[in-house]
Amino acid sequence: MIKNFDLLVAIADANLVNVFLGYGNETFVQMNSFVAGILSFAIVSVDFNHDNHSDVAVANYAGQAVTVHMGIGNGTFLNRRTYISSSSPAALATDDFNHDQHIDWIATYCENNSISVLLFAVGDFNRDNHLDIIFSLFELDCFNIMFGDGSDAMLESRLFDINQQPCGIALYDLNDDNRLDFVRAHNFMDASVHLNTCL
Structure with missing residues (x-):
């Protein structure tokens, strides 16, 4: 069908x-x-x-x-x-x-007078079978990954400085190593690939 x-x-x-x-x-x-x-x-x-x-x-x-x-x-x-x-x-x-x-x-x-989170995505980055959240901190030119513990809490976070304002994100295992990678787009009309080699 x-x-x-x-x-x-x-x-x-x-x-x-x-x-x-x-x-x-x-x-x-x-x-x-x-x-x-x-x-x-x-x-x-x-x-x-x-x-x-x-x-x-x-x-x-x-x-x-x-x-x-x-x-x-x-x-x-x-x-x-x-x-x-x-x-x-x-x-x-x-x-x-x-x-x-x-x-x-x-x-x-x-909110006014705060850092704006304009985009985010959900996936299991560290392969512990719990969902994590990756989101952009637009004004700080960086991404942050918050690692989930299978409840409604997040155990820790890891910040990635990219020196460009991110405006889009997509998740996929791009190199078939069973690790979740991400692609980001930013305001300069191009995109960058980030391979997960350590999570």
Whole structure:
């Protein structure tokens, strides 16, 4: 059975998320929209409640909240559940961080007069079967890896100075050594490859 992927687009200035259904031939048609929150900034889609339907979590930057919308399997979503934050969420990621068979989500936040975390990714860098988090510290021109312990805590962190402002990140085992590497993009219109040789 061929699975056609669909598309979600956050419309920040309209506080909406647009749903586009895919035909499997690189074309999409807009099906509907739903209200997410104030200044919808980032989206992740995953099955939160184990019903085999894709749900959506949305970071609402100006609303200082993350909203979760449960899907019913036909491209529509139920009324949102709102999780209030003390700061403005800028990015989201999901995975089972504490090994309880339930999908969790994490968010990074931006505030005035603080270091902004604008992008991050999740993977097992030190091969201990616990998820770690790598994120950019934009103003400091560096990346930081925080190592997870399988609960909701992070044991330690390691800072990598790159002397350039990072604006994108992707994770993959690039040299087939069973270690997770990463590629970063930055503001000078190129990218750099970082091979994991010591974690």
